[in-house]
Amino acid sequence: MTIGDHLREWGGLPAYTFPDPEKDAENQAAAVRSLPAADSVAWRIAVDSYEAPESWEDAFARFLDTVDPGAVRAIIVGSWTDAYENRPDGAIEAIVAAREQLPALRAVFVGDIIGEECEISWINQGEVTRLLEAFPALEELGVRGGERLEFTTVRHESLRKLTVEAGGLPVTVVRGVAASELPALVDLELWLGTSEYGGDSDVDDLAPILSGDRLPSLKRLALRNSEIQDVICAAVASAPVVARLDELDLSMGVLTDDGVAALLGGQPLTHLTSLDLHHNYVSSELGARLTDTLTAAGVELNLAVDDADEDEDDDGSVWRFVAVGE
Template sequence: MTIGDHLQRFGGKRAFTFPDAEPGASKSRDELPAADSVAWRIGVESYDAKETWPECFARFAEAVDVTQVRALIVGMWNDAYDNGPDEVIETLVAAKDRLPALRALFLGDIVMEECEISWITQGLVTPLLDAFPALKVFGVRGGQNLDFPAVPHERLKKLIVQTGGMPAEVVRGIAASELPALTHLDLWLGTSEYGGDSDVNDLAPILAGNRLPNLKHLALRNSEIQDEICTALAAAPVVARLEVLDVSMGVLTDDGAAALLTGQPLSHLKSLDMHHNYLTDAMRDRLREVLEPAEVRLDLDPDDAEEDDSDEDGTVWRFVSVGE
């Protein structure tokens, strides 16, 4: 599976794409939505674009009262296959004083027809968190050259990092970050084929939960080490305070599910998401028997059940939901 659709909503607001630079496409302020009513998506063509991303943002800043903008989605930038979003980040950091109301920012709302997730070139993204200390929601898509050193942020509540392969150094940076207000953490760890070389030891500070005292929603998903993650979660202190646990989209087998069930109680959860898995029917039944009486909303999505692929020599292939 790949990502085929742009974000429809972000930061609690409907996404709206700022018009491109085609002749006649520009609109006056009166024709555009109110600045604080939508999540503005700003993007350009990857190749042969009529303008650069900074030029598009300059047009946006002329057409919209940016002092009222609360949610911003960065779409495609120029040559995203080869170039990271350095110019994008520099432009936004330079405009920080003009964006006092910004509370939600997503970097890289790029779909497969523009650039596959594993081919999106990223870079050092934490200057955006430094520049916007009032930010509550921050999302990033793409793991190639992604750099996320440990960072403190007092107000961030939701962090989303979507990759086809998340470098271990990035996982360690996020895990070491001081995010006392964070309630929602969503990491797509991906596969080693696309740079996802982390292991459960890199996740240890997240599983301990010491730096995340308010975490309620934890998603560690889209991983080829999903069983190992579930085994670690079975005894992880952070689980006891969660409302939502998401181990979906990865290579989850009966071994990982059994580890969760035989570990610490999960009956306090409101939701356990396991969709896209390699579970047997017997394990699915066991999960339902244990968790449904406790009114845990269980997403096993039988229509999304995966089957092993095998070579002639008997080699078994299993795949995460979003890789390339």
């Protein structure tokens, strides 16, 4: 599966793409007059993926000159030119440099790029923690793409939601997130991916997250899109943080009966409001056992198979795939 749609919302606001410059001055003036209020949308700023007529930084400067930057609450960084080889360092630095102009900014997403622009595992990323350092009041940070992504250990008092989407998440990123002090974080979502696309972390790297010691406010934990989903389930089955969660998401990965059996044999999950396991390779027997256990307690369970796919070699070896790889 590839990502085919841009974000529809971020920071609790509907996404709105800041318009490209118009050749006709009259049309350009009309486009500016029709723009929504600066604080009513999440502004998506993007340029063409290939041979863009302006740089992302120039588009952002035009944005700051057009809207009231003091009221802007959410920014979505869309495509920058040649994301398959260029990092968004210029975009990140431009936002950081404008921090005095953006006092109301509370949500940033870096890399709202769909498959036809650049596949997720080809997206080059940058040092996204620069945004956390520059905006101490930031509440939501999202990132798509794991290639050359940097997430240094930070302490941030305000961040409530952190999402990192990747076909393969580098171990340095997982360890950076796990070692960070995020006392206000309510929602953590990591797409761990596969080793084929750079996902080289293992379950031990998740231990600080699963202990919950640095995440006292966490209510939703999503460890998704992993080729080691069964091993993660085994760790989650006894993880202290689970007792504090409302929502647990272990979807989009290579989840089999072994993972479900670990969940059934571990700590009770009946306190959850939801457990998401969609895209899985679970048998109907184990699925029924889990369903009977959780739905009787009122837990919303998603066991949809979706597009889970597997191949069999001539020697009988079975290959199973995560939901989002390349």
